[in-house]
Amino acid sequence: RVPQENILYVFFEDLFNQEQVKRICSFIGAPFVPGDVARKRNVAGKNAVPVRAEDRCQMARALKPVYDFSMKRFGSDLPSKWRESAALC
Secondary structure, eight states, X not given: OOOGGGOOOOOGGGSSSHHHHHHHHHHHTOOOOOOOOSSOOSOOGGGOOOOOHHHXXXXXXXXXXXXXXXXXXXXXXXXXXXXXXXXXX
């Protein structure tokens, strides 16, 4: 069993800002080196596939157990996009 103080939860949506990088570096005891967090990579842009509202709703229903667990476990630390997706239906 891993002691709670040795666990850091970080959501993908929150990874790309300097404060989060500082937090991770501090947690693992590594020196902070600023990174290029402004440049977006792997962005769909003009190749983005539109998702219909009913499909988004179906995905949200399928992921409801994950959203429910995550909201209960992480509360206000849960990224806003997760809360928005959970509220689709």
